[in-house]
Amino acid sequence: MRSGDKGSDYLLGIDIGGTKLAVGVVTRDGRVVAQERIPTQANQGPDMVIARVQELCRTVVRKAGITWEQVLACGVGCGGPLDIKRGRVMNPPNLPGWLDVPLVQTLEEAFGRPVYLDNDANAAALGEHRFGAGRGVRNMVYLTISTGIGGGLIFGGRLYSGENGNAGEIGHMSLNVNGRPCNCGGRGCLEAYASGTSIAARAREAVEAGESSLLTDLAGSPDAISGETVKEALLRGDALARRIWDETMEILGAGLANVINIFNPQRIVLGGGITNYGDLLFVPVRRIALARAMRPLASAVEIVPAELGNDVGILGAAAVVLERLEARTEVETHV
Numbered sequence: 653m654r655s656g657d658k659g660s661d662y663l664l665g666i667d668i669g670g671t672k673l674a675v676g677v678v679t680r681d682g683r684v685v686a687q688e689r690i691p692t693q694a695n696q697g698p699d700m701v702i703a704r705v706q707e708l709c710r711t712v713v714r715k716a717g718i719t720w721e722q723v724l725a726c727g728v729g730c731g732g733p734l735d736i737k738r739g740r741v742m743n744p745p746n747l748p749g750w751l752d753v754p755l756v757q758t759l760e761e762a763f764g765r766p767v768y769l770d771n772d773a774n775a776a777a778l779g780e781h782r783f784g785a786g787r788g789v790r791n792m793v794y795l796t797i798s799t800g801i802g803g804g805l806i807f808g809g810r811l812y813s814g815e816n817g818n819a820g821e822i823g824h825m826s827l828n829v830n831g832r833p834c835n836c837g838g839r840g841c842l843e844a845y846a847s848g849t850s851i852a853a854r855a856r857e858a859v860e861a862g863e864s865s866l867l868t869d870l871a872g873s874p875d876a877i878s879g880e881t882v883k884e885a886l887l888r889g890d891a892l893a894r895r896i897w898d899e900t901m902e903i904l905g906a907g908l909a910n911v912i913n914i915f916n917p918q919r920i921v922l923g924g925g926i927t928n929y930g931d932l933l934f935v936p937v938r939r940i941a942l943a944r945a946m947r948p949l950a951s952a953v954e955i956v957p958a959e960l961g962n963d964v965g966i967l968g969a970a971a972v973v974l975e976r977l978e979a980r981t982e983v984e985t986h987v
């Protein structure tokens with residue numbers, strides 16, 4: 653089978669996260685044919701982790717019952733910062749020891765297939781745009797809200813990656829110039845309030861300051877309070893959890909209003925663990941964001957949950973391949 657035979661080509665989607673590795677064989681229309689997930693064991697360092705990624709890829713290709721010749725290309729989503737042009741991973745906080753690692757070259761040599769790399773948030777944005785909640789939408793902003801907050805921007809149907817591949821850091825939009833310190837070194841960023849980690853930290857600080865709450869009993873100790881504990885306490889009517897949550901919704905809603913005012917998107921897709929809150933999140937966030945945004949822009953946008961769930965890493969990585977191939981074709985067509 654020729655690799656240019658569009659009907660029969662497969663994509664290999666590789667998701668390298670700080671806690672798990674996921675690999676899947678994916679069809680061009682987004683069907684996952686076979687997949688595997690294993691813990692990253694990031695503390696083992698890049699050489700061991702990359703060796704395990706390669707092993708996992710071989711296992712999944714075998715499990716899918718295809719040959720490497722049937723793999724059109726491999727897409728990789730990985731935590732940034734990355735040097736996309738050189739295919740290198742540049743010391744991401746969730747992958748200790750990955751200092752200028754030539755990931756693309758290493759995987760291309762191992763598999764003999766082209767490899768395309770992008771950061772995990774851009775990959776997820778591409779996946780949701782092509783296969784999930786953003787299908788058919790030309791202007792879309794994607795946010796993933798989990799331990800941190802990442803973003804990806806799709807304008808005119810194409811990923812916008814900025815001058816050196818790092819656009820879309822919506823989590824580091826500063827909403828309070830003198831606010832909470834953020835992991836990025838800045839202050840008052842959206843991520844410093846509304847990530848799962850920050851919600852838990854704000855709840856913990858309130859408990860430690862002496863406010864009474866169910867949170868300590870639910871978690872066992874203040875140190876053990878997590879985003880999930882806040883959700884549990886919220887559902888049980890705890891006043892402190894309610895206040896923390898309402899503040900979080902105000903801040904997230906304000907952040908999304910900024911996004912709406914700047915980008916005028918048709919759709920904002922919210923993914924990541926925090927969206928498991930469902931209506932507890934979407935009802936107030938829609939109300940607040942749309943009330944704060946300028947009216948003509950607010951009237952054009954929908955705020956919707958992501959659709960790809962646990963497959964977003966694999967499908968996003970596969971979508972990176974299709975995006976690069978199509979963008980290249982467009983450039984060639986215009987020359």
Ligand SMILES: [Zn+2]
Pocket residue numbers: 823824825834835836837838839841843844
């Ligand atoms: Zn920040």
